[in-house]
Amino acid sequence: MTRGRVRLPLKVCANCVLPETFPGIRFNEEGVCNLCLDFKGVESRQRRKAEFRGKFEALVKEYKGSGTYDVLMCYSGGKDSTHTLTILKEEYSLRILAVSLDNGFLSNQASQNIRTVVEKLGIDHIFFKPRFDMLAKIFRHCAKNNIYPPKALERASVICTSCIGIVKYSALRFALEKDIPLVAYGWSPGQAPITSSVMKNNPQMVKIMQKTLYDPLYQIVGSEIKPYFLEDKHFGGSYRFPYNIHPLAFLDYSEEAIYQNISRLGWKTPQDVDANSTNCLLNSFANVVHKRRFGFHPYALELANLVREGYIDRIIALRRLNQQEDPHIVAMVKEKLAVTGDFFGD
Ligand SMILES: [Zn+2]
Numbered sequence: 001m002t003r004g005r006v007r008l009p010l011k012v013c014a015n016c017v018l019p020e021t022f023p024g025i026r027f028n029e030e031g032v033c034n035l036c037l038d039f040k041g042v043e044s045r046q047r048r049k050a051e052f053r054g055k056f057e058a059l060v061k062e063y064k065g066s067g068t069y070d071v072l073m074c075y076s077g078g079k080d081s082t083h084t085l086t087i088l089k090e091e092y093s094l095r096i097l098a099v100s101l102d103n104g105f106l107s108n109q110a111s112q113n114i115r116t117v118v119e120k121l122g123i124d125h126i127f128f129k130p131r132f133d134m135l136a137k138i139f140r141h142c143a144k145n146n147i148y149p150p151k152a153l154e155r156a157s158v159i160c161t162s163c164i165g166i167v168k169y170s171a172l173r174f175a176l177e178k179d180i181p182l183v184a185y186g187w188s189p190g191q192a193p194i195t196s197s198v199m200k201n202n203p204q205m206v207k208i209m210q211k212t213l214y215d216p217l218y219q220i221v222g223s224e225i226k227p228y229f230l231e232d233k234h235f236g237g238s239y240r241f242p243y244n245i246h247p248l249a250f251l252d253y254s255e256e257a258i259y260q261n262i263s264r265l266g267w268k269t270p271q272d273v274d275a276n277s278t279n280c281l282l283n284s285f286a287n288v289v290h291k292r293r294f295g296f297h298p299y300a301l302e303l304a305n306l307v308r309e310g311y312i313d314r315i316i317a318l319r320r321l322n323q324q325e326d327p328h329i330v331a332m333v334k335e336k337l338a339v340t341g342d343f344f345g346d
Contacts, residue, residue, distance in 0.1 A: 003330045011027070011032035012056065012223050012293075012318070013025075013027065013032060013033070013035075013036060013163075013304070014030060014031035014032050015032045015033070015036040015305045015307075015308065015314075016033060016035065016036050016303075016304035016305075016308045016314070016317075017300060017303050017304045017307055017314060017317045017318055017321060018033050018035065018300055018301070018304045019295075019296050020295075020298060021294070021295035021296040022154070022301070023154055023299060024149060030107065030237055032123075033080060033304075035304065035308070035324065036228065036308055039308050039309075042310060044310065045194075045309060046072050047250075048194050048250075049194065049248075049251075051067055052194055052197050052198050052249065052250040053200040053250040053251070054263045056197075056198050056245055056247065056250065058243070059129060059182065059243055060094070062090055063181040063243075064094065065095075066181055067178070067179045067180045067181050067240075068097075068178050068179055069094075069095045069096060069097040069124070069178065069180045070094040070095045070096065070180070070181065070182060071088055071094050071095075071096050071097075071180065071182040071183070071184050071245075072096075072097050072098075072099060072174055072175045072178070072180045072182070072183050072184070072283075073085055073088065073096050073099070073123075073166055073184045074098070074099060074168070074171050074183065074184065074185050074186070074188065075082065075098040075099060075100045075114065075118075075125070076100065076101075076167075076186065076279050076280070077100060077106065077110040077113050077114040077117075077276040077278075077279045077310070078110070078186065078249060078277065078279040078280075079255075079258050079259065079262060079267070079269075079278045080186035080187070080188050080239075080258065081185070081186030081188070082113065082117055082262045082265070082267055083186065083248070083258045083262055084184060084185075084186040084246075084247055084248060085098060085118075085121065086121065086261060086262065086265070087184075087247060087251065088184060088247070089121045089122075089123060090121075092240075093330075094182075096123045096124070097124050097126070097174075097178070097180065098118055098124070098125045098126070099121075099125070099126045099128055099170075099171055099174060100114050100125070100127050100128065101128050101129075101130070101166065101167045101170065101284060102129040103130075103165075103280070104126065104129075104132045104133055104135055104136070104282075104336070105281040105282035105283075105313075105333065105336075106279060106280065106281075107270040107272050107273050107279060107281055108242065108270075108272075109268055109269075109270035109271065109272070110270050110273075110278070110279035110280070111306070112268075113266075113267045113268060113270075114127075114249075114282075116144050116162060116265065116266040117262070117265050117266070117267055120266060123132055123266065123268075125221065128170060130166065130170075130227075130228060131224075131334050134221050134302065135163075135166075136164050136210055136223050136336070136338070137221055138217060138220050138221060139159050139162070139163075139282065139337050140337050140338065140339050141220045142157075142158040142159045142162050143158075143285075143289050143339050144339075145158070146257075146293075147162075147216035147217075147220075148161055148212070148213075148216065149212070152212075153197045153290070153294065154301055155191070155284040155298070155301050155302065156298050157219075157287065157289060157290035157298040158286075158289075158290070159282060159285070159286035159289065160283070160286050160298065160335055161213075161283055162213070162217060163188055163282070163306075163320050165213035165217070166217075166265065167219060169213070169214075169228055169230060170227075170228045171183055171208055171231075172201065172230060173207070173228070173229070173230055173234070174240070175242045175249040176230070176239040176240070176241065176242070177239075180242060181242050181243065182242055182243050182244075182245055183201075183242050183243070183244050183245070183247040184244075184246065184247065185244065185245070186245040186246070186248060186281055187248060187249065188248055188253065188302065188306065188311075189248055189249050189253050189305070189306065189307035189309060189311060190301070190302040190304070190305035190309070191302050191305075192246055193202050193249070194245070194249040194250060196244070196249075197245060197247070197249035198243060198244075198245050198250075198311075199243060199244050199245075199248055200241065201242055201243065201244060202241070202242050203235050203240040203241055206235075206241070207230075207235060210230060213229075214229050224271065226293075235307045240250075241288070253311050255312060255313070268282070272326070272329060273329075274287060274325050274326065275319075275320040275323045276299040276303075276320055276325070276327075280334060281329055281332070282333055284325040284326060284329045284330050284333065285325070285329070285330050285333035285334065285337075286298065287299070287325055288325050288330055297321045299320070299321065300321060303317040303320060303321060304317070323325060
């Protein structure tokens with residue numbers, strides 16, 4: 001673990017963008033990292049994509065029309081989940097319930113985008129806003145403490161992991177209680193592996209996985225965390241557990257095409273977020289904390305995956321990773337969360 005400021009410049013993989021500070025990374029003599037050396041190539045990826053797309057389409061056939069809605073979409077308002085929403089609606093004609101979690105730091109433009117897009121697509125929508133005093137307590141704690149295993153922090157900051165955990169299990173609870181057979185996410189192909197892109201929620205597994213998030217959050221806010229997770233009654237056998245899907249893993253993915261597709265709906269890029277988010281202001285603060293504490297950017301793995309697989313240009317990814325967060329936004333978040341102290345290292 002690195003505390004304080006990291007000396008620059010860092011050695012970075014010659015093929016992707018992973019830095020030498022990334023946990024477990026090794027480079028060969030040419031400066032290529034072990035993840036790049038393990039990559040099986042684009043051809044094998046295309047075969048996997050066709051396989052998982054087939055699985056998804058079989059599920060659509062089987063479950064369409066079987067619940068109150070066909071799919072519950074975890075809709076952040078960002079570019080990827082907006083794009084996913086258009087595909088589910090326009091290409092698969094699914095009946096969708098979109099749910100957006102407002103963590104108190106949704107950019108105004110993102111919030112406007114959500115309203116505009118669901119209206120334009122004709123989709124039922126819920127804004128779900130957990131009480132802010134409780135969320136602030138969690139985020140404040142996460143700014144100073146590592147409450148998750150190191151593996152979890154390779155792909156997201158402590159703050160993001162907590163927030164997304166609340167999103168995931170609240171969504172699962174909504175889906176169970178409304179009997180919705182599919183839960184969709186807009187993960188980019190770099191954020192989550194294709195192997196998890198069509199996956200049945202197994203109650204025993206869910207119980208174990210949920211514990212890794214629930215227990216640390218319970219330590220911070222006690223039983224106030226209960227409404228956002230599954231309870232014993234949900235595991236009693238009377239609920240139908242849905243499939244999780246993240247279609248961008250098995251569909252074409254091009255940022256340019258995505259921006260083009262969603263702008264026709266009136267979606268606009270928020271001007272106040274950092275280079276790696278198109279919806280959340282808290283993200284800027286979470287990135288700063290993560291970089292200073294661990295010495296690598298919480299989006300390094302996602303961007304490295306996207307570069308390695310040819311989805312984005314390496315130069316663009318490096319630029320995003322090197323871009324400093326807007327100090328005004330970071331200051332605004334610190335103030336709203338009432339965080340103090342020198343844990344930033346400056
Ligand atoms: Zn690499």
